[in-house]
Amino acid sequence: MDFRLTDDQKALKAGVRELLTGRFDRDALRAAVDSPGLDRALWRELGAAGFFALRLPEEAGGVGLGLPEAVLVFEEAGRVLLPGPLVATHLAAGTVDGAAEGEAVVTAADGAFVEWLEAADVVLGDVEGAVPVRSVDPLTPLHRLPVGAHPYPPPRTSSWPEATLLTAAEQVGSAARTTETAVSYARTRQQFGQPIGAFQAVKHLCAQMLVRTEVARAAVYAAAVTGDPVEIAGAKLLADEAAVDCARDCLQVHGGMGFTWEADVHLHLKRAWVRAERGLSKAQAAEVEAAAL
Structure with missing residues (x-):
């Protein structure tokens, strides 16, 4: 296929x-x-x-x-x-x-x-x-919401897999953007007379970001084709991890500059944290996976 x-x-x-x-x-x-x-x-x-x-x-x-x-x-x-x-x-x-x-x-x-x-x-x-x-x-x-006022699942119960998958897709997009941002910065930021991307530690960070993003994207795309709730739960786990960890690594590549309000890295990290609690949280997605196993 x-x-x-x-x-x-x-x-x-x-x-x-x-x-x-x-x-x-x-x-x-x-x-x-x-x-x-x-x-x-x-x-x-x-x-x-x-x-x-x-x-x-x-x-x-x-x-x-x-x-x-x-x-x-x-x-x-x-x-x-x-x-x-x-x-x-x-x-x-x-x-x-x-x-x-x-x-x-x-x-x-x-x-x-x-x-x-x-x-x-x-x-x-x-x-x-x-x-x-x-x-x-x-x-x-x-x-x-007040405690116990509206427990999970959401009101449109039949739509939770779709809502979760679309949120995971947003996470993949954010992970891809922070990966590209980190690579671009590593190519232009000079230190000790050469781009920081020439240093092995930075190369490894960028490579790990790319792997996380591509694995999450493959899982999200596959789940979109099958529509299987268990695959969607797994895709959400991978996408949340990719979005959060890639934003953190992007911040690391930027060094002290990444911690400033003017840099956009923190906006991706904060949005990733919020999205991670939308639809299926990490614990709920893990429960879906565990039940299937």
Whole structure:
């Protein structure tokens, strides 16, 4: 069997990257950090581009593609740290009015937290008693749900594998971006008269980042084809590890510069921490794997 991307899938991936690079570049990212809030105009542009209606049938006004294509799109969103409840709105397309077109922002109670509660037009699940908490990620506002108010699984139980897989795809995109960032920095940063990428320790870090990213990407792509919940749980474990550890290694490659607010590395690390608790957490994914074994 040939598991390489088709020409149409490559074109979709390239088109989404071009859209997001042009509409949410680094300047837009830093502006969003400085002035947090959901960009409604961008949300509608995503809707017009078919981001949310990607998997709706064409007769229902959608694009008519499948889960593998959605994974490619969400991977690109993860690369640029696109903010907002993307997964919840995507899953609500076709069932919540305005979600497919980007006119409605949809969020959902997930485990102990709900993202973007105050910005959402529609909230899925019981969020009564939710209180705002300081989020480690400046681009992901969080509310904590009361203990026992809404235990896992999320309200749309039948959609948890899809929500988990799309989150894993975002993690893969972030891991790929931090890997590329580390390699680029290692090629240009000079120390002792040569690029730091010439030093064995830095080479090993970058090589490990690439391996983590490619293994996680293969697992996510495979799970998108099979749709198997156990494979999705395994893919989420690998993607979370790749996103968090690659961000940490990228920070290490940058040295002291990586710890500054001006560097973007910390934004990838913080978003990876938040995503790791979305859908299936590490403990929950491990339980799914263990039960299958």
